Amino acid sequence: MDKRYFACVAGEFPNNRQHVRLALYKYSTPDGERRVRVQEDGLASHTVFSRVEAFAGFTLLEAELKTGRTHQIRVHLAHSGYPIIGDDKYGDFALNKRLARAGARPGIKRMFLHAHKLTFVHPGTGEPLVVAAPLPDECTGFLQQLRSQSNQDAPKQGARHANKEPNGQAEI
Numbered sequence: 099m100d101k102r103y104f105a106c107v108a109g110e111f112p113n114n115r116q117h118v119r120l121a122l123y124k125y126s127t128p129d130g131e132r133r134v135r136v137q138e139d140g141l142a143s144h145t146v147f148s149r150v151e152a153f154a155g156f157t158l159l160e161a162e163l164k165t166g167r168t169h170q171i172r173v174h175l176a177h178s179g180y181p182i183i184g185d186d187k188y189g190d191f192a193l194n195k196r197l198a199r200a201g202a203r204p205g206i207k208r209m210f211l212h213a214h215k216l217t218f219v220h221p222g223t224g225e226p227l228v229v230a231a232p233l234p235d236e237c238t239g240f241l242q243q244l245r246s247q248s249n250q251d252a253p254k255q256g257a258r259h260a261n262k263e264p265n266g267q268a269e270i
Contacts (some may be wrong), residue, residue, distance in 0.1 A: 099216070099217070100162070100217040101215075101216055102160055102214055103160070103161040103171055103211060103212060103213050103214060104158065104161075104210075104211070104233060105159050105160075105161055105175065105182050106158050106183045106241070107157050107175055107181060108155065108156060108180060108181050109155070110152060110155065110157055111157035111180055114148065114149050115148050116147045117145075117146050118145050118146075118147065119142070119144045120136045120143060120173075120174060121136065121139065121140035121141060121143065122134050122141055122167045122168075132168070134168055134169040136173060141167055143165045143167045143170050145162065145163055145164065145171055146162040147160070147161055148160045151241075153247070153248050154248065154251060156204075160214075169188070172185055172188045172189075173188055182209055182210060182211050183197060183206060183209070183210040183240070184210055185209050185211070186209070203243055203247075204240055205243070206240040207236065208234075208236055210237050210240065212231070212234065212237060214231055214232075214233065215230050216228070
């Protein structure tokens with residue numbers, strides 16, 4: 099089974115593709131809330147992140163789950179320094195509050211994590227079956243706002259600038 103998610107994160111993700119292998123430990127807070135943290139004696143977990151689109155201060159990523167642990171994508175990204183926009187457990191709470199304000203540009207009031215594609219083998223035919231789900235309107239709108247701001251901030255035609263996006267892979 100292949101599970102793919104889109105996540106928009108705070109920060110400029112430095113690599114086109116990055117493997118994150120961090121052990122995750124599940125625990126409950128005193129008030130009973132389920133939480134997960136990176137901890138050496140936790141369960142092995144592996145996520146592959148691919149940069150889809152970069153903006154000033156934000157990055158759209160595709161996450162490919164190699165294991166399926168509770169809150170795996172959210173914790174791997176937050177621990178790596180790139181919290182998911184709108185994540186109320188592991189995210190950047192001050193940024194989330196600013197983005198959720200009425201009239202905020204860009205603005206979003208939900209977590210930007212979306213299961214967009216699931217591929218598995220059909221039990222009857224043995225053929226691969228792909229189930230895809232489009233991004234919710236609020237997520238699409240947020241990306242459109244980021245693109246609009248990027249276009250406004252782009253260098254004037256004819257101006258020369260260096261490509262600041264590093265290429266390659268990394269592993270944590």
